[in-house]
Amino acid sequence: MVKASVIGCGGMGTIHAERYASMPDVELVGVCDVNERSASVLGKLTGAGFYTDVQQMFDSEKPDVVSITVPTFLHLPIVKLAADNGVHVICEKPLALSAVEAEEAIQYCEQRGVRLFVGHVVRFFPSYRQLTESATRFGGVRGGVYHAKRAGAHPGQVQPWFKDPNKSGGVILDLMIHDIDYILGAFGEVSEVYAFNHLSEELDYASATFRFRNGTIAQLEAFWGYPGPFHTSFEYAGADGIVRGDSSDAESLRVLRSQSGNSADGFVETPQSVLLKDPYYEEIAHFLECFASGKEPIVSALDALEAIRWAEAALESARTGLPVNHARRETRP
Template identity: 30%
Template structure:
């Protein structure tokens, strides 16, 4: 594994790889020498400031891209040119054209291309999917997914829409992706929200109508008032049962281990019961899935490039609806 980007997510991925018997971080690449050398020291590998030099000198099978969003395409294309498998953090990119170039390069190189949309691996969301697929909810009447956060303080690059896409792409995408993983392809979207002074849609509520007839709402706010705890919720209401999940953590996701998180199942005349779940690390579960498939030479199944592309289409349709005030058909 080569980790490109030694920030918070690069550190998170290194911690996951250290628990895995079939993955070893062999290189770290970051322009920031102090940050890059620190992560490389933790990994016991070399630090590089240049991706091309890293891929020429280090033993690398997979390039794990944990860089700012606007740099994803450059390094995905570089990895593909060297015939390395590609893992890329979300949001994968900000345009369909860039995504298509990345996916085409991976196909032509004969390498796997996976995007880390990690909520699909989050314990409570995995449980909700299991209940849905088992028919426990009955016909779905309504679903709502919500994600609320103060604005990240990582770097100035994040604040500009052309760099990160703002809360719409970086935060709201998680819940849109999860709802698509449950209910399939989106037919229409209608969204309301507020854009900040830099042009980022950081307050968004989206109504999604799926091709299978299910209706759902996703809410994403990345400019909550100072001191607000990172909060996410999932509510699925069926004709037989409903599930409600809520988590409150510290600032952003740096302190998930001490978060308050509860999942409840209601219906069938019951008072409601709290679900007891194994609270494993979602990032480790996600990367284990990716690496196991790469090692076995089998396609990554948890999230495919086609699914990633559709979610990006939905996000772009939401932006169109926010700007036009109209319902957008995909």
């Protein structure tokens, strides 16, 4: 039986706690938040002990693993505290506010012999898994063109720390990083990024174009302050077909396959449905399996570090107005 715990009892902490509580062979032993009411509510909801002091929870419950779901600027010190107590870590994305901090977190956990997993949950969505398979078929070694958008209300209206880039990293590091991690896993090595970022009190919008060494071009949009419900969409176009997905559609994935020969019919649309599995449950269950078996996860801490590096490159490009070559950290006119 794995003893699990959660630090941070907001929306994401509730997701983690509820998933642990529903898993066989897992016991949710404790939840912790500096806000006593939040900790109490989640503790009573899940049947776990609730705390306002992390060290007290570690001392009392002695968990095997902890999910860290606090604001980003608090990730590093709490990761280090968990490692000092020999507790394996599942940290929500982004791992840290900078690549320097992320490297410190990885090294700290390695030195103390604890596993560090990072919650880039997009890798566990069935539609994105199918997208990766289709992109391999349609683009192959020639590459393709990819566009993705992720937009919703500004979280800073609810949690003010999101509006402080020194605490959240802004829309690129906090929201677009979902898609940055995905394209790094799907399309390979990036050669360059060019980005734009518009920031005001009401909104934070960013657009970034990534060039991959296999020829793929990926254009990402992220938008806080969108006047409508949160939604995501993507489209991948290769020589042999197009793959589309939109969270607003009843169908989560549509594949348009190029017909062989010289057919005048163009594309044949083939709707594809997916199983309604919870990606957060799958993600946590996968990390727990890796913890138990010692195998490497689908998305590693080093993958999370690489996503932060490219997010920083996009931020640099947005600041300078120039493309950024990540490998050499140089800008070119």
